[in-house]
Amino acid sequence: MVDSAPLQFRPLAFRVLEERYLRRDPEGRIVETPEELFRRVARGVAAAEARYGGAKAVARRTEAFYQAMATGKFLPNTPTLMNADLPQGQLAACFVIPVEDDMKSIMEAARDMALIHQTGGGTGFSFSRLRPKGDQVRSTGRIASGPVGFMRIFDITTEVVKQGGRRRGANMGILHVSHPDILEFVAAKAEPDKFTNFNLSVGVTDDFMAQVEGDGLFPLINPRTGQEVKRLPAREIFAAICRFAHQTGDPGLLFLDAIERANPTPELGRLEATNPCGEQPLLPYESCNLGSINLACLVRRGELDWDELDYLVRLGVTFLDDVIDQSHYPLAQTSAITWANRKIGLGVMGLADMFIHLGIPYDSSEALTQADKVMERIQAKAVAHSETLAKERGPFPNFYISRWRKEGHPPRRNATVTTIAPTGTISLIAGVSSGIEPLFAVAYRRRALEGEEFDEIHPLFAQKVREAGIPTEDWLPQVRLSGRVRPLTSLPAELRRLFPTAFEVSPEHQILMQAAFQRHVDNAVSKTINLPTEATVAEVAEAFRLAHRLGLKGLTVYRYGSRPGQVLSLPEEGLTLSHEVGEECRQCSV
Secondary structure: OOOOOOOOOOHHHHHHHHHHHOOEOOOOOEOOOHHHHHHHHHHHHHHHHHHOOHHHHHHHHHHHHHHHHHOOOEEEOHHHHHHOOOOOOOOOOEEEOOOOOOHHHHHHHHHHHHHHHHOOOEEEEEOOOOOOOOOEEOOOOEEOOHHHHHHHHHHHHHHHOEEOOOEEOOEEEEEEOOOOOHHHHHOOOOOOOOOOOEEEEEEEOHHHHHHHHHOOEEEEEOOOOOOEEEEEEHHHHHHHHHHHHHHHOOOEEEEHHHHHHOOOOHHHOOOOEEOOOOOOEEOOOOEEEEEEEEHHHHEEOOEEOHHHHHHHHHHHHHHHHHHHHHOOOOOHHHHHHHHHHOOEEEEEEOHHHHHHHHOOOOOOHHHHHHHHHHHHHHHHHHHHHHHHHHHHHOOOHHHHHOHHHHOOOOOOOOOOOEOEOOOHHHHHHHOOOOOOOOEOOOEEEEEEOOOEEEEEEOHHHHHHHHHOOOOHHHOHHHHHHHOOOOOOOOOOHHHHHOOOEHHHOOHHHHHHHHHHHHOOOOOOEOOEEEEOOOOOHHHHHHHHHHHHHOOOOEEEEEEOOOOOOOOEEOOOOOOOOOOOOOOOOOOOOO
C-alpha cells in the first residue's frame, strides 16, 4: 500500500461536511472534525470484525479503513458516513420497496419509504402492478387513480420528510412499458413543479425495442386482469419517451431483460426496480451499500499503481461486507433479504481526473481501452476476494440457489460485488470528478446545500497551466466566461486535449464509456449522457437505441438547461471564483 497525505478539503467540500456529516450536539453545535468523522466510521464498521477475527482484527481493520478514507482513496456511501457507530445507525444507500395493487400495500410502501428516508437511504419503486387510471375498484364502486395519481402520495411524503434532518430523500419511479398508463407516466414531469422528488424510468423489454425497430404494434396490458387493453405503435410510445427525455431529462430507460440476465438469484424473483440513480437493481425489500475507489489517487509518475488498486479492492469488499453486519435496517423484511444475499456495490470515482494524470483525453479510444482494463481488474479482484471471505466467513445464504452455484462458480460471500454509482457528494468531499463522468466544465457554478451556489475552477487545470508557466491573465478571463479550454487556441494543444468537457464528448463516446464499465459490473452503471442545449429529439432516440444495442442495463440523458435548478451550470456572465486560482490539486497529493 502506498501512503498518501491526509485529505484536505476545498471550501465547498468542507461546507458539505459541516452541514451533512459532522456530528452536532443537542444545541446544533458541531462536535466532530473530519478526522474524527473518519475515525468514527472506521471504528463503527470494523467492529464487525470481532465476529471473525477478534480484537486484533478489529484494531487492524479500524486503522486500515481510517487510512483509506482519511487519504481520500476510498469513501463509502452517505448513510455510512452519517450513521456509522451511532445508535441504531442505518448504513445502506439503496432500497427497493414493493407496491402491490391495493390501498394497504400502497400506504405501507409510503410509510416504509418515509422510515428509510429518515435514515438517509434512497428508495425505488415499480408501480407497474397498479391498475390503470379509470379502472374499476370493486370494493368502493369507484374508479382507480392509476400509478401517476398514487405517485403523488410518495412525492408529497418525501417533500416533508428530510433524511436524518439533513437532506431530502430521493426516489426512482418505474413503470413497465406495457402498462396502459405509460403515456401519462412518460409525461409526468412535463410541468416543472411536479414529481420533483422522483427520477422516472420506463422499464422496456427486448421485444419492445424490436417492435420499435420493426415499426410494430405493442400491446398494453391491464395488470389487474392480465388482459390486453389496446395496441399502440411501438414507435409512438418510444417517440413520447424520447420527446419528454429531451424536454425534461425524464424518463430514462431501464432495459429489463439485460437486468434480468444478470440476476444472481432468479429463483427469488425478477429485478423490476432500482435505486434512485438506476445503478442498483434490487429485489423487493432488498438493500445495498456502496463504496467507491478514488482512481485519481492511484497514478504514480504517470502510471496507474495496479498493486494499490488491488489492495483497495480487497479493502473495499471487506469494508462493505462489514457494513452489512453493522447496519440497523428500519424494516424487518429488509434485514432478512439483505443478510440472505449480502449484495455490495464497489465502484469508482475520479475517472476523468485519472485520465488527466495519465495524459489520456477522456474522448479517446485509449481512454475506452484503459477504462475496460481498470474495471475488468476491479471485477476480477472483487470476486476473488468475495470468494476468500466466503471461506473465512461463509457464503451468502442464498448462494446454493443462485446462478453462481448453478454455473459452477466457487462459493462467494456476496451475491453482487460491483456497482458504478454517481458519487455526487463523496467525490465532492474527495475533491475529484464524479463517478465515470467527464468533466462538466473547467469553470462552473455548483448548486448545493439546498440552493447555495459555489463557483469552481478545476484544480488540475490550474495546476497544469501553472506548471506550463502560463500567466493567469492569459487564460482566466476566457475560462471564466465559457467554462471550456479546448477553443482557447492560445493554450498548448497538448494541454487543451486533456480537458474535454461534457458537451465536447460525443454522446456516442459517453455511451461507449458506460458500456466499457458495464461489461465488468455485476449491478449497473450510473452515467448521465450529457447533451448540449441544441441537441435534437432524434439524438436522444439514437442514444437510447445505441445503449440497448451495447447491452447496457439503463440510460439517462440530460439536455443542458432542460430542467430549472440544475446542480451544475456553465458561466453566463463569468464566475467569481471561491478559492485562490492556481492552488494545488489537493485530492491526494499527486
